Each structure stands twice: as C-alpha cells, then as structure tokens.
Amino acid sequence: MSAVVDRFGGGVALVTGAGSGLGAAMAGHLAARGVHVVVTDVDGARAAGVATACVSAGGSAEAHVLDVADGHRVDAFFASVWAEHGEVDLVVANAGIESGDRVADTTPEQWRRVFAVNTDGAFHCARSSVQRMTGQERPGVLALVASVGSVTTLPYQSAYIASKQAVLGLAQCLDLELRAAEASVQVSALLPSWVRTRIFDDVRRGAEPVDALARTTFARMATSIQEQGMDPEEAASLLLEAVARGDFWCFTDPERAAQLFEERARTLRELRPPERSGWLGSATA
Template sequence: TGAGSGIGRATALAFAEQGADVVVCDVDAEAAERTAVLARLLGGAAHAYRVDVSDGAAVDAFAADVAAAHGVPDIVVNNAGIGHSGTFLDTTEEEWRRVLDVNLWGVIHGCRAFGRLLAERGEGGHIVNVASAAAYLPSKILAAYATSKAAVFMLSDCLRAELAPARVGVSTICPGVVNTNITRTSTFSGQSGEKLAATRERVARLYARRGFPPEKVAAEILRAVRDRRPVVPVTWEAKAARVLSRVAPGVLRAAARVNPGG
C-alpha cells in the first residue's frame, strides 16, 4: 500500500527486481500505475489499483480482487502513511482522526483483509507493517503521529503471535528520517496557506539534506522478510533510539521535553 512514491514505490521495485510479481495500490491511481510501469520494466508482472486504506470496505474489496485475479499474495506490505506535527493540545480532533484513519486503521484493514487470506491458505507468508522510530521515540510535537506508529508496533507484536501457528511472519519496520515526499504532504497544527507551504519546504530540505533514500529502507524490508525478523529499526537514529528505549527510556522521555531548534 502507499506504493505511489517513497518507501512504497522503492519496496515494490525491490521485490520486482528479485523476480516477484507485484500488486501495488495508492490513493493516487496515476502514481500507482507509474510504479507498476517501472516494475514491469524489471521483467515481472505488475498491477496497479486505487485504494484508500482508511476505508475498510475498500481494502476488503481490494484483497478479494487481488486474490481472485492474481492469487493470495505471499508477502503483504502495509506501508501507506501520512505525517502530522503538533503538540497534543494543539492537535484537533479532525487531525487526530485523519492520522489514525490512515496510519493505524489503514494497517488494521490491511492486516485483517490479507492476514485472513494468508491464514486460510495455510501455506505461510509474511506481513510487513511500516511503523516508524516514532513508535518508541516520544516527541511533544508528534503526539498523533507517534501514537499511531506506536499502535502499529504493538498491533504487529500481537498479530505475530496470532499468526505464528499458520507460519505467517510479521515484521515491523521502523525508519527514522528518510528522504521521501511525506514531508511535502504532512500537516502541521495551526498552520495553513503560505505558512504551511513554507514549513513543508523547510522540513523537506532537512530530510533531503539527511540524504537517506527510500531504497535503503526497501532493502531492509526484503531482508526482514527473508530472515523473518520481527523488528527492524532503519537509519542510525532509529537504531540508537531503539537501544535507548530498552536500556535508558528516561533519556528519551527527558529529550522529548526539549523544544526542537532550541
């Protein structure tokens, strides 16, 4: 899911390069089709669908269509997500719903629709849920986003235990700062118009300067599936935060109080 750009597109192409047939979806149908075209150039079959992952009925229909037309997939990657920055008190109910509908409910819908198919098929398989280092790295300006990703992290742990008897693996991918276009579509509490556009541009430049490409995340996703790894932090900051979350969580809690930029 979310295969029209960024990590989703890079992952689809990485699997295609390994000889997999891929089915991609995105809320942007044209972007999904562009990814499918690129995947076909690598030699495999590729099919594109328009799907809004926040719509449970649409995801159920998508899963049924995929199974009927292409067979039950061996690997499912729940990647679609959106960004939002804002403190808890500044984040509106509408903003909370938007973030949770896509980042959490989108993963729930994907896991439920395809997880059932995989379990009933009885031939094993793998589900990949793309979370974030924000799942275990608290920040007072990422209240909704971090909450959504932490929920995906725990959902994956629960689902992994449930699907183990069916030989269906579940991997949680936790990237840090990755240079994708999520920054150009992210929302910021209390900002609109020119101010929002300026903030998006500033953050996009920071992510671009970090220079960590989505293709490196895709490579970690392939490795996670191959080795059936449960949790995969990606980028040095995600790995460092993961270690601190386990051995010195108080350090992360203290850091969360600091205002970004000083």
C-alpha cells in the same frame, strides 16, 4: 544472493501507499527480483506511474486505487486480489501520513485522519490478509510499516508518534496471536529511520502548523529528511531483505534503532519524565 529472490521470487506481493517514497521503492525492489507487485495507492496516478516503471524495467506489476482508511474497500479489494492470484506471499502495509502541530492546535479531523491512515489502515490490511494467508500453501508474510518513531517521543508530532506506537503494538500482539495458533503467517514490524521521501511535503500541502515553534520544527524536519534521509531504494532493500530472512524487527539503521530502544528502556525503567528523543538530531528546534 538476495533473500528476497529466494523467498518471494515468482510470487505475488501487495504494497499499499506504493505510489511514492518507500512504498514505490519497495515495489521496484520486489519487481526487479521476479515478484509480481500489486501496486496500490490512494492516488491512482502515482500508483500507475510506479507500476509502469516496474514493467518498463522488465518486471511485472499492476496498479490500483486503494484508500487504506476504508476497511470495507480494503477487504473487498484483498478478496479480489486473492481471487485473481490464488495466493499472496507478501503484504506490505506501508501507506502513512505525517502530522506536525501542537496537540491544542490539532483538529479532531486531523487527528482522526492520521489514525485512519496510519493505524486503522495497518489494522485493515492485517485483518484482511491474515484470514486469507492462514492455510495458504506458501506461508504468507504481513509487513507492517511502523517507524523508529514507534519508540520515541517528540513535541509537535503527537498524532504521528501515537499512531505509529499503535502500529507497533498491533504487530507485536498479532505476532503472539498467530504463534499461539501455530499459524504459518509471518509478521514483520518495519521501523525505518529517516528516508528521503515526500512525506512532509504532502501534509504541508494540507495545512501549515498553526504554532510558530511547531512550524519551525516541522520546516526543519522537512529540510532534514531531504538532506540527511537515506535513499529510498537502499532503505527498501534493507527492510525487504530482513523481511525475507524472517525477521520480526526490520530496520534501515539498526545501530540508531538500538540507541533509541535503549533510550526508551531507560526512560521506562527509571520512570523518567518523557524526554525529547535525539533521533532527529539538529532537525528539531
């Protein structure tokens, strides 16, 4: 039996960045299990396509344009969703973008955009959900999509990795805060490993990395995610079942994540200099 059906069936979920990849797969997974899904994305056509697919498959969904980088818009939109539906059982702060250049070649605007979407976006969703979920009759769940990158270090990925380390920090601190207040709001940190999505394609359309080695590494990662990445539907199922069970830590590959946690713990315990994480295997130059 699906924990998602038991926990969220008949309820309402809001997913950001749900027009593609993991977000689209999570929207589909939830809709197929009797959850009404508020599908949001900065790209309205993508959001509309996913909501239509959910409805065509027999589910219930609505599509909206939402840029998670805009905190005022997020708050106004969340207010309208709560006003429309009364209570929201699950918010998945999933929207995220990649980066792939040397620090020296990253412009302040590129750095800011990665943080605006990945980190500020998670904060905006957290802030706007938690205040509304507190006091709900049905306890709400806030799922923040971090990454196994939140505990790893890689060259040419500084903006993405730093932004995702911040998302994990946000999730951990918020969880403590809510438990201290005995609030009936669950926080879950989602740490996917490699999932087959378009995340590298979108950022590459913006700008190819300037440095040759960064460009080669980025191209290998873009190829590797397609060749070795998990199917998004399988990843969505693993992550959402863990969320529905009440887990704080949610993974697509728990064994690999445990190795990375051990690697990270060893580095900190033994005060080693930063090491290139092995999580991408042959994908890195």
